[in-house]
Amino acid sequence: MTEAIVHHPTDETLAAFASGTLDQARGLVVLMHLSLCAACSRKVGRFEAIGGELLEQAASVSMEPGALRNVLRLIEDNPSAPETRLNEPLDHYQLGPWRWVGPGVRQRSVSVPEVSNIKVFMLKAAPGTRLPHHRHDGYEWTCVLEGAFEHQFGRYGPGDFDEADETMEHKPTVCAGDPCVCIVALEGNIVLQSRLGRILQPLFRL
Numbered sequence: 001m002t003e004a005i006v007h008h009p010t011d012e013t014l015a016a017f018a019s020g021t022l023d024q025a026r027g028l029v030v031l032m033h034l035s036l037c038a039a040c041s042r043k044v045g046r047f048e049a050i051g052g053e054l055l056e057q058a059a060s061v062s063m064e065p066g067a068l069r070n071v072l073r074l075i076e077d078n079p080s081a082p083e084t085r086l087n088e089p090l091d092h093y094q095l096g097p098w099r100w101v102g103p104g105v106r107q108r109s110v111s112v113p114e115v116s117n118i119k120v121f122m123l124k125a126a127p128g129t130r131l132p133h134h135r136h137d138g139y140e141w142t143c144v145l146e147g148a149f150e151h152q153f154g155r156y157g158p159g160d161f162d163e164a165d166e167t168m169e170h171k172p173t174v175c176a177g178d179p180c181v182c183i184v185a186l187e188g189n190i191v192l193q194s195r196l197g198r199i200l201q202p203l204f205r206l
């Protein structure tokens, strides 16, 4: 049984994805959501259909060519079960080993070339883990792959997409049950708010 996806990328984000103007890092996190969310995939398809001209005008097209087309084709081939393809977008990337970065938290790198100070990694956190209270220098886009976390804006389970920017402060807690595995595109640095967080900061290497 899969839980219903509650949190989706904004239409602006889906349109940017469709027009190829998202950087590869954020594009991959959106792609992970699309591989789970037929509704957003259809929206992207519509944006793409009306956005052909936009694509030609786009100043930078850094998303892997054909990635969207491949996902859309897969969804067309099998519209009822997008969740079976969850990890497929990651097949194109090398994943580093899981490294301990703090109590109950592990991190692994995803080999997306770092552009404009945006990097991609996966996080795995044990149930009940309270991640340090933090705010952002820039974007932090997250797609949940397994398990769930919650913060003041709700509960985020598999497929849910969390689009945070520098105006938001976060205090996520991993929900009971399974470990929470996420893929994250992070711009700039995370600024930890607590004294313990500042002590842990070097461990996160963020």
Ligand SMILES: [Zn+2]
Pocket: 005, 007, 008, 009, 033, 037, 039, 040, 041
């Ligand atoms: Zn969606």
